[in-house]
Amino acid sequence: GENVEQHPSTLSVQEGDSAVIKCTYSDSASNYFPWYKQELGKGPQLIIDIRSNVGEKKDQRIAVTLNKTAKHFSLHITETQPEDSAVYFCAARSGLGYSTLTFGKGTMLLVSP
């Protein structure tokens, strides 16, 4: 089955800096890669996703890049703000059969004012 590795496990940045979180996946059939943000006491919420026919996608201060050859994808947050502090999860889903999301272990992002 799919295996998703996520790094780093914790990331501390100063407000205004950029933050980058990286994930690798193992299943070459995976074609959908969402990123979720989880705030304390809440469930994960989708913030951005990318499909395998696209190399990059942006939404305001967040962007995701995908390298299918290397089987890795990354989340980029620019001009970080304290409210970006949360746990971020990457995930991957195969395009074959009745597949479900496989999540990375998460990255705790702390943005200091």
Added chain:
Amino acid sequence: DARVTQTPRHKVTEMGQEVTMRCQPILGHNTVFWYRQTMMQGLELLAYFRNRAPLDDSGMPKDRFSAEMPDATLATLKIQPSEPRDSAVYFCASGLTSGRQPNTEAFFGQGTRLTVV
């Protein structure tokens, strides 16, 4: 405001007791997932339903866990008997699927924090 609703939000129980967690998926969604979240294992898929039928429950310990969808508006996850190692946050998520692949993202509920003492 469409959302996945989970009850209870918190549950503390003694080892050996039965625990039932409930989930109301977003109206119109036909796919329901149960996940367990722990510090060590992260988010693990326990069960996956589509149109109320279980498609995959391979992640669930069969001897003590059971998941059902009595109707389209209710999904339940039961643990009997509960053990301290079951302490975790249990999330329900729902989505819409036609064909083999989902049409929408998985929308998560707020979770049930279970503590077994």
